[in-house]
Amino acid sequence: MPVVNRAMTETNSRDLFPGALEMMILESLRREPAHGYALVQHIQQRSNNLLQVEEGSLYPALQRLLKAKLVKAVWELSSTNRRVRTYQITAAGLRRLEQQISSFERMFEGISLVLNPGRATTS
Amino acid sequence: MDWIPQIFRRRKFYDDLSEEIRLHIEERTEQLMRDGMSAEEATRAAQRAFGNRTLLEERSREVWQWPTLESIWADMRFALRQLRKSPGFTITAVLTLTLAIGANAVVFGILNALILRPLSVPQAESLLVVQHGSGVASHSYPDYLDLRRRNRSFDDMAVFCYLSVRAGYGQRSIQCLGIRNQRKLPRRIAHSTVPWAILPRFR
Numbered sequence: 001m002p003v004v005n006r007a008m009t010e011t012n013s014r015d016l017f018p019g020a021l022e023m024m025i026l027e028s029l030r031r032e033p034a035h036g037y038a039l040v041q042h043i044q045q046r047s048n049n050l051l052q053v054e055e056g057s058l059y060p061a062l063q064r065l066l067k068a069k070l071v072k073a074v075w076e077l078s079s080t081n082r083r084v085r086t087y088q089i090t091a092a093g094l095r096r097l098e099q100q101i102s103s104f105e106r107m108f109e110g111i112s113l114v115l116n117p118g119r120a121t122t123s
Numbered sequence: 124m125d126w127i128p129q130i131f132r133r134r135k136f137y138d139d140l141s142e143e144i145r146l147h148i149e150e151r152t153e154q155l156m157r158d159g160m161s162a163e164e165a166t167r168a169a170q171r172a173f174g175n176r177t178l179l180e181e182r183s184r185e186v187w188q189w190p191t192l193e194s195i196w197a198d199m200r201f202a203l204r205q206l207r208k209s210p211g212f213t214i215t216a217v218l219t220l221t222l223a224i225g226a227n228a229v230v231f232g233i234l235n236a237l238i239l240r241p242l243s244v245p246q247a248e249s250l251l252v253v254q255h256g257s258g259v260a261s262h263s264y265p266d267y268l269d270l271r272r273r274n275r276s277f278d279d280m281a282v283f284c285y286l287s288v289r290a291g292y293g294q295r296s297i298q299c300l301g302i303r304n305q306r307k308l309p310r311r312i313a314h315s316t317v318p319w320a321i322l323p324r325f326r
Contacts, residue, residue: 023134024275036143037150055151056174059144063186082150085143 017107020109021053021061022070026089026097029071035084036062061085070096134188144180148173251277 028034028042040055065071069094079086089097148169155165170176170276206213217270262270264282271280 016304037147054174055147055172056144056176056179059140059179060182060186063140063183067186074138082146087141 006097016051018083022065023058023097023100023104024051025058025061025087026070026100029087029089030094033086033088035078035086037084039087065093068092069097107117133187137184140183144173144176148176161230253280 003101024043025039028039028046036058039053040053040058043051062071062073065087066073069086069090071089073085073087075085078086087091108123151169151172152162152165155168156162160168170237173179183195266284267280276278
Protein backbone atom coordinates (compact mmCIF):
# COMPACT_ATOMS: atom_id res chain seq x y z
CA MET A 1 0.00 0.00 0.00
CA PRO A 2 1.60 3.29 -1.03
CA VAL A 3 2.41 5.65 1.78
CA VAL A 4 2.86 9.34 1.31
CA ASN A 5 5.30 10.23 4.05
CA ARG A 6 8.61 11.33 2.66
CA ALA A 7 10.18 14.52 1.41
CA MET A 8 10.59 14.68 -2.32
CA THR A 9 14.32 14.04 -2.06
CA GLU A 10 13.91 10.71 -0.23
CA THR A 11 12.10 7.88 -1.93
CA ASN A 12 11.58 4.23 -1.29
CA SER A 13 9.44 1.59 -2.90
CA ARG A 14 6.42 2.62 -0.85
CA ASP A 15 6.49 6.30 -1.86
CA LEU A 16 4.53 7.88 -4.65
CA PHE A 17 6.25 9.81 -7.42
CA PRO A 18 7.28 13.39 -6.60
CA GLY A 19 4.46 15.83 -6.96
CA ALA A 20 1.74 13.25 -6.33
CA LEU A 21 0.78 14.66 -2.97
CA GLU A 22 0.62 18.23 -4.27
CA MET A 23 -1.56 17.06 -7.13
CA MET A 24 -3.95 15.26 -4.80
CA ILE A 25 -4.11 18.25 -2.48
CA LEU A 26 -4.97 20.58 -5.36
CA GLU A 27 -7.62 18.19 -6.64
CA SER A 28 -9.16 17.90 -3.16
CA LEU A 29 -9.21 21.67 -2.77
CA ARG A 30 -10.72 22.06 -6.23
CA ARG A 31 -13.76 20.17 -4.98
CA GLU A 32 -14.04 22.24 -1.83
CA PRO A 33 -11.84 24.32 0.47
CA ALA A 34 -10.59 22.38 3.51
CA HIS A 35 -8.15 22.50 6.39
CA GLY A 36 -5.22 20.14 6.91
CA TYR A 37 -6.93 17.41 8.91
CA ALA A 38 -9.93 17.35 6.55
CA LEU A 39 -7.59 17.05 3.57
CA VAL A 40 -5.93 13.98 5.06
CA GLN A 41 -9.30 12.36 5.70
CA HIS A 42 -10.50 13.24 2.20
CA ILE A 43 -7.47 11.74 0.46
CA GLN A 44 -7.67 8.53 2.46
CA GLN A 45 -11.41 8.12 1.90
CA ARG A 46 -11.29 8.95 -1.82
CA SER A 47 -8.49 6.43 -2.33
CA ASN A 48 -10.52 3.74 -0.53
CA ASN A 49 -7.75 3.70 2.06
CA LEU A 50 -5.30 2.49 -0.58
CA LEU A 51 -3.23 5.57 0.18
CA GLN A 52 -2.13 6.02 3.78
CA VAL A 53 -1.09 9.64 4.19
CA GLU A 54 1.23 10.35 7.08
CA GLU A 55 -0.64 13.34 8.36
CA GLY A 56 2.33 15.55 9.04
CA SER A 57 3.71 15.16 5.51
CA LEU A 58 0.84 17.28 4.30
CA TYR A 59 2.21 20.45 5.85
CA PRO A 60 5.49 20.82 3.94
CA ALA A 61 3.47 20.24 0.75
CA LEU A 62 0.91 22.85 1.79
CA GLN A 63 3.68 25.36 2.53
CA ARG A 64 5.16 24.78 -0.93
CA LEU A 65 1.79 25.35 -2.52
CA LEU A 66 1.27 28.49 -0.42
CA LYS A 67 4.67 29.86 -1.39
CA ALA A 68 3.97 29.19 -5.07
CA LYS A 69 0.57 30.92 -4.64
CA LEU A 70 -1.28 27.90 -5.91
CA VAL A 71 -3.41 27.96 -2.77
CA LYS A 72 -4.31 30.59 -0.20
CA ALA A 73 -5.10 30.14 3.49
CA VAL A 74 -7.44 31.90 5.90
CA TRP A 75 -8.19 31.36 9.56
CA GLU A 76 -11.87 30.80 10.24
CA LEU A 77 -14.28 28.81 12.41
CA SER A 78 -15.30 25.40 11.13
CA SER A 79 -18.80 23.98 11.22
CA THR A 80 -17.94 22.41 14.58
CA ASN A 81 -16.95 25.81 15.95
CA ARG A 82 -13.30 24.92 15.88
CA ARG A 83 -10.64 27.38 14.77
CA VAL A 84 -9.06 26.06 11.58
CA ARG A 85 -6.85 27.30 8.77
CA THR A 86 -8.76 26.67 5.59
CA TYR A 87 -7.01 26.35 2.24
CA GLN A 88 -8.54 27.37 -1.08
CA ILE A 89 -7.19 26.75 -4.55
CA THR A 90 -6.32 29.80 -6.66
CA ALA A 91 -6.65 30.33 -10.40
CA ALA A 92 -2.94 29.57 -10.78
CA GLY A 93 -3.50 26.42 -8.75
CA LEU A 94 -6.25 25.30 -11.11
CA ARG A 95 -3.99 25.78 -14.13
CA ARG A 96 -1.16 23.91 -12.44
CA LEU A 97 -3.54 21.08 -11.53
CA GLU A 98 -4.65 20.71 -15.14
CA GLN A 99 -1.03 20.54 -16.29
CA GLN A 100 -0.14 17.98 -13.64
CA ILE A 101 -3.14 15.79 -14.43
CA SER A 102 -2.32 15.92 -18.12
CA SER A 103 1.30 15.04 -17.41
CA PHE A 104 0.30 12.23 -15.07
CA GLU A 105 -2.11 10.76 -17.62
CA ARG A 106 0.60 10.76 -20.29
CA MET A 107 3.00 9.07 -17.89
CA PHE A 108 0.40 6.50 -16.86
CA GLU A 109 -0.37 5.72 -20.51
CA GLY A 110 3.33 5.30 -21.26
CA ILE A 111 3.81 2.92 -18.34
CA SER A 112 0.69 0.98 -19.29
CA LEU A 113 1.97 0.54 -22.84
CA VAL A 114 5.26 -0.79 -21.54
CA LEU A 115 3.62 -3.17 -19.10
CA ASN A 116 0.81 -4.29 -21.42
CA PRO A 117 1.80 -3.57 -25.00
CA GLY A 118 -1.08 -5.55 -26.47
CA ARG A 119 -3.77 -3.78 -24.51
CA ALA A 120 -5.26 -0.62 -26.00
CA THR A 121 -5.53 2.19 -23.48
CA THR A 122 -8.40 4.59 -23.31
CA SER A 123 -7.75 8.27 -22.89
CA MET B 124 10.57 40.66 -5.38
CA ASP B 125 8.10 38.56 -3.41
CA TRP B 126 10.95 37.42 -1.18
CA ILE B 127 11.26 40.85 0.49
CA PRO B 128 7.88 40.86 2.28
CA GLN B 129 8.43 37.17 3.04
CA ILE B 130 11.44 38.09 5.19
CA PHE B 131 9.30 40.29 7.42
CA ARG B 132 6.33 37.91 7.55
CA ARG B 133 8.28 34.78 8.31
CA ARG B 134 7.61 34.92 12.02
CA LYS B 135 3.87 35.03 11.29
CA PHE B 136 4.21 32.08 8.87
CA TYR B 137 6.01 30.06 11.53
CA ASP B 138 3.46 30.95 14.22
CA ASP B 139 0.55 30.04 11.93
CA LEU B 140 2.21 26.74 11.08
CA SER B 141 2.83 25.80 14.72
CA GLU B 142 -0.74 26.68 15.65
CA GLU B 143 -2.11 24.74 12.71
CA ILE B 144 -0.15 21.62 13.60
CA ARG B 145 -1.23 21.86 17.22
CA LEU B 146 -4.88 22.12 16.19
CA HIS B 147 -4.49 19.19 13.78
CA ILE B 148 -3.16 16.90 16.49
CA GLU B 149 -5.85 18.14 18.87
CA GLU B 150 -8.59 17.38 16.35
CA ARG B 151 -7.14 13.93 15.71
CA THR B 152 -7.01 13.26 19.45
CA GLU B 153 -10.64 14.25 19.89
CA GLN B 154 -11.64 12.02 16.98
CA LEU B 155 -9.87 9.05 18.56
CA MET B 156 -11.45 9.76 21.93
CA ARG B 157 -14.89 9.77 20.26
CA ASP B 158 -13.95 6.40 18.83
CA GLY B 159 -13.46 5.11 22.38
CA MET B 160 -9.82 5.65 23.27
CA SER B 161 -8.72 7.15 26.54
CA ALA B 162 -7.30 10.64 26.49
CA GLU B 163 -3.73 9.44 27.01
CA GLU B 164 -3.89 6.74 24.37
CA ALA B 165 -5.62 9.05 21.94
CA THR B 166 -2.92 11.70 22.38
CA ARG B 167 -0.16 9.16 21.78
CA ALA B 168 -1.94 7.69 18.77
CA ALA B 169 -2.56 11.13 17.29
CA GLN B 170 1.10 12.08 17.65
CA ARG B 171 2.17 8.79 16.13
CA ALA B 172 -0.19 9.26 13.21
CA PHE B 173 1.10 12.76 12.65
CA GLY B 174 4.74 11.68 12.48
CA ASN B 175 7.87 13.43 13.72
CA ARG B 176 6.37 16.79 14.54
CA THR B 177 9.68 18.63 15.02
CA LEU B 178 11.15 17.34 11.78
CA LEU B 179 8.01 18.05 9.77
CA GLU B 180 7.65 21.51 11.23
CA GLU B 181 11.30 22.22 10.39
CA ARG B 182 10.80 20.99 6.80
CA SER B 183 7.74 23.19 6.49
CA ARG B 184 9.71 26.21 7.70
CA GLU B 185 12.53 25.48 5.26
CA VAL B 186 10.13 26.22 2.43
CA TRP B 187 10.28 29.89 3.47
CA GLN B 188 14.04 29.96 4.03
CA TRP B 189 17.22 30.10 1.99
CA PRO B 190 18.99 27.08 3.48
CA THR B 191 22.52 27.98 2.40
CA LEU B 192 22.36 31.58 3.61
CA GLU B 193 20.62 30.60 6.84
CA SER B 194 23.27 27.98 7.47
CA ILE B 195 26.08 30.48 6.90
CA TRP B 196 24.35 32.98 9.20
CA ALA B 197 23.92 30.33 11.90
CA ASP B 198 27.61 29.42 11.63
CA MET B 199 28.60 33.08 11.97
CA ARG B 200 26.44 33.49 15.09
CA PHE B 201 28.02 30.37 16.55
CA ALA B 202 31.51 31.67 15.81
CA LEU B 203 30.68 35.00 17.49
CA ARG B 204 29.37 33.20 20.57
CA GLN B 205 32.57 31.17 20.76
CA LEU B 206 34.69 34.31 20.45
CA ARG B 207 32.69 35.96 23.24
CA LYS B 208 33.44 33.00 25.48
CA SER B 209 37.22 33.41 25.00
CA PRO B 210 37.93 37.14 25.27
CA GLY B 211 41.70 36.71 25.65
CA PHE B 212 42.04 34.75 22.44
CA THR B 213 39.67 37.11 20.65
CA ILE B 214 41.62 40.22 21.66
CA THR B 215 44.93 38.63 20.66
CA ALA B 216 43.59 37.55 17.28
CA VAL B 217 42.00 40.92 16.58
CA LEU B 218 45.15 42.85 17.56
CA THR B 219 47.33 40.62 15.40
CA LEU B 220 45.06 41.05 12.41
CA THR B 221 44.82 44.81 13.00
CA LEU B 222 48.59 45.21 13.10
CA ALA B 223 49.18 43.06 10.07
CA ILE B 224 46.44 44.67 7.98
CA GLY B 225 47.40 48.16 9.14
CA ALA B 226 51.06 47.65 8.31
CA ASN B 227 50.19 46.33 4.89
CA ALA B 228 47.82 49.22 4.27
CA VAL B 229 50.50 51.78 5.18
CA VAL B 230 53.12 50.12 3.00
CA PHE B 231 50.74 49.90 0.08
CA GLY B 232 49.63 53.49 0.60
CA ILE B 233 53.20 54.73 0.39
CA LEU B 234 53.91 52.52 -2.60
CA ASN B 235 50.77 53.73 -4.31
CA ALA B 236 51.54 57.39 -3.71
CA LEU B 237 55.20 57.15 -4.70
CA ILE B 238 55.33 54.66 -7.51
CA LEU B 239 52.01 53.35 -8.74
CA ARG B 240 50.08 56.56 -9.09
CA PRO B 241 51.28 59.23 -11.49
CA LEU B 242 51.61 62.83 -10.35
CA SER B 243 48.41 64.82 -10.35
CA VAL B 244 49.66 67.11 -13.04
CA PRO B 245 48.58 67.25 -16.65
CA GLN B 246 50.66 65.13 -19.04
CA ALA B 247 52.72 63.59 -16.29
CA GLU B 248 54.48 61.43 -18.89
CA SER B 249 56.06 64.56 -20.30
CA LEU B 250 57.96 65.31 -17.07
CA LEU B 251 61.60 64.31 -17.28
CA VAL B 252 64.46 64.42 -14.81
CA VAL B 253 67.63 65.96 -16.12
CA GLN B 254 70.80 64.35 -14.88
CA HIS B 255 74.49 64.39 -15.61
CA GLY B 256 76.03 61.87 -17.94
CA SER B 257 77.31 59.85 -14.97
CA GLY B 258 73.76 59.31 -13.76
CA VAL B 259 73.87 61.86 -10.96
CA ALA B 260 70.56 63.66 -10.74
CA SER B 261 71.56 66.42 -8.27
CA HIS B 262 72.49 69.87 -9.43
CA SER B 263 73.58 73.10 -7.87
CA TYR B 264 71.43 76.12 -8.32
CA PRO B 265 73.94 77.87 -10.66
CA ASP B 266 73.95 74.70 -12.79
CA TYR B 267 70.20 74.88 -13.00
CA LEU B 268 70.27 78.52 -14.05
CA ASP B 269 72.81 77.65 -16.69
CA LEU B 270 70.72 74.77 -18.02
CA ARG B 271 67.67 76.95 -18.10
CA ARG B 272 69.44 79.68 -20.01
CA ARG B 273 70.75 77.26 -22.61
CA ASN B 274 67.60 75.23 -22.79
CA ARG B 275 66.56 74.31 -26.34
CA SER B 276 64.95 70.94 -25.66
CA PHE B 277 62.26 71.59 -23.15
CA ASP B 278 59.25 73.83 -23.05
CA ASP B 279 60.02 74.74 -19.49
CA MET B 280 62.21 73.73 -16.58
CA ALA B 281 61.75 73.62 -12.83
CA VAL B 282 63.57 72.54 -9.72
CA PHE B 283 62.49 70.71 -6.58
CA CYS B 284 63.94 69.21 -3.47
CA TYR B 285 63.41 65.68 -2.04
CA LEU B 286 61.93 65.92 1.45
CA SER B 287 64.44 68.47 2.49
CA VAL B 288 64.65 72.20 3.00
CA ARG B 289 68.42 72.23 2.83
CA ALA B 290 68.58 73.14 -0.84
CA GLY B 291 70.30 76.40 -1.32
CA TYR B 292 72.57 78.35 -3.56
CA GLY B 293 75.84 76.48 -4.23
CA GLN B 294 74.72 73.22 -2.67
CA ARG B 295 74.29 70.19 -4.95
CA SER B 296 71.06 69.10 -3.44
CA ILE B 297 68.35 70.09 -5.89
CA GLN B 298 66.79 68.13 -8.71
CA CYS B 299 66.08 69.57 -12.08
CA LEU B 300 63.05 68.72 -14.17
CA GLY B 301 62.60 69.16 -17.83
CA ILE B 302 59.16 69.29 -19.28
CA ARG B 303 58.37 68.27 -22.79
CA ASN B 304 55.16 67.95 -24.63
CA GLN B 305 56.62 65.72 -27.27
CA ARG B 306 56.66 61.97 -26.85
CA LYS B 307 60.06 61.22 -28.30
CA LEU B 308 62.95 61.75 -25.88
CA PRO B 309 66.23 63.32 -27.00
CA ARG B 310 69.33 61.15 -26.46
CA ARG B 311 70.99 63.28 -23.85
CA ILE B 312 67.98 62.83 -21.54
CA ALA B 313 68.96 59.72 -19.67
CA HIS B 314 66.21 59.25 -17.22
CA SER B 315 62.51 59.82 -16.98
CA THR B 316 61.64 59.02 -13.40
CA VAL B 317 58.93 61.28 -12.01
CA PRO B 318 59.74 62.13 -8.40
CA TRP B 319 57.83 64.04 -5.80
CA ALA B 320 57.54 67.68 -6.64
CA ILE B 321 55.54 70.80 -6.20
CA LEU B 322 55.84 72.29 -9.61
CA PRO B 323 55.06 75.69 -10.98
CA ARG B 324 52.49 75.79 -13.72
CA PHE B 325 54.07 74.96 -17.04
CA ARG B 326 52.97 75.41 -20.53
